[in-house]
Amino acid sequence: MATLKELEDSSDGTIVPLEEILGQMKFNEAGLIPAIAQDHVSKDVLMLAWMDRAAIKKTLEEGYVTYFSRSRQSYWKKGETSGHVQRLVQMSFDCDGDAILIEVEQTGSACHTMRKTCFYLKVNGLKVSISDTT
Amino acid sequence: MATLKELEDSSDGTIVPLEEILGQMKFNEAGLIPAIAQDHVSKDVLMLAWMDRAAIKKTLEEGYVTYFSRSRQSYWKKGETSGHVQRLVQMSFDCDGDAILIEVEQTGSACHTMRKTCFYLKVNGLKVSISDTT
Numbered sequence: 541m542a543t544l545k546e547l548e549d550s551s552d553g554t555i556v557p558l559e560e561i562l563g564q565m566k567f568n569e570a571g572l573i574p575a576i577a578q579d580h581v582s583k584d585v586l587m588l589a590w591m592d593r594a595a596i597k598k599t600l601e602e603g604y605v606t607y608f609s610r611s612r613q614s615y616w617k618k619g620e621t622s623g624h625v626q627r628l629v630q631m632s633f634d635c636d637g638d639a640i641l642i643e644v645e646q647t648g649s650a651c652h653t654m655r656k657t658c659f660y661l662k663v664n665g666l667k668v669s670i671s672d673t674t
Numbered sequence: 675m676a677t678l679k680e681l682e683d684s685s686d687g688t689i690v691p692l693e694e695i696l697g698q699m700k701f702n703e704a705g706l707i708p709a710i711a712q713d714h715v716s717k718d719v720l721m722l723a724w725m726d727r728a729a730i731k732k733t734l735e736e737g738y739v740t741y742f743s744r745s746r747q748s749y750w751k752k753g754e755t756s757g758h759v760q761r762l763v764q765m766s767f768d769c770d771g772d773a774i775l776i777e778v779e780q781t782g783s784a785c786h787t788m789r790k791t792c793f794y795l796k797v798n799g800l801k802v803s804i805s806d807t808t
Contacts, residue, residue: 544795552804660769663764669687
């Protein structure tokens with residue numbers, strides 16, 4: 541089995557089984573890993589949420605993103621109540637297996653405030669301004 | 675003081691002091707918060723690392739990104755040894771104050787493997803392929 545460290549030196553196009561990578565992902569003490577959702581067209585970073593191994597598998601199987609909600613301690617299929625679903629376009633893992641990037645096709649707003657993205661608090665010097673412009 | 679919850683209903687252009695927002699950020703039990711670095715030109719997501727309150731302040735003051743390394747338990751000015759610095763273009767916080775987005779001008783490679791981004795492990799069905807193409 542190739543370790544993530546060994547794969548660092550692998551050339552583009554190298555292919556390994558998903559299970560081998562999942563087995564090396566660094567989940568935290570709660571079994572979670574941060575997942576970044578990015579709009580695959582605008583490339584805006586939409587939000588950061590958390591996944592456990594089951595949420596990763598469910599997302600890959602269904603083709604729509606499911607997170608694990610830390611506040612509710614339950615699975616959270618994004619958009620299940622709001623309709624603002626995220627269709628999975630590409631899931632990627634980082635070099636040391638402690639973060640996930642999920643490129644998605646976002647229906648409606650990613651943020652529960654109805655803004656395009658959750659990152660609307662923009663630092664300008666010693667002030668923060670509310671801005672949904674990306 | 676406006677809470678993050680109250681700010682959800684604020685209109686674009688609302689301005690609040692940085693200190694008020696920093697005081698409401700949700701640092702984890704180790705005092706850290708995940709920070710996503712994004713290339714401000716290509717909009718590629720480059721990496722995810724962690725910051726504490728001092729790293730946030732240092733980054734804002736110096737205009738270059740400093741993270742807190744969990745493995746080394748020390749501040750890590752990105753590129754200090756490699757030269758692959760990240761000039762801060764825009765820092766943003768998310769709606770509930772538990773994630774940071776840092777748009778940067780990246781010098782050289784963001785990833786220590788010399789790839790453009792750290793997210794080069796791409797899931798394709800039940801396989802993962804190494805690909806630095808974004």
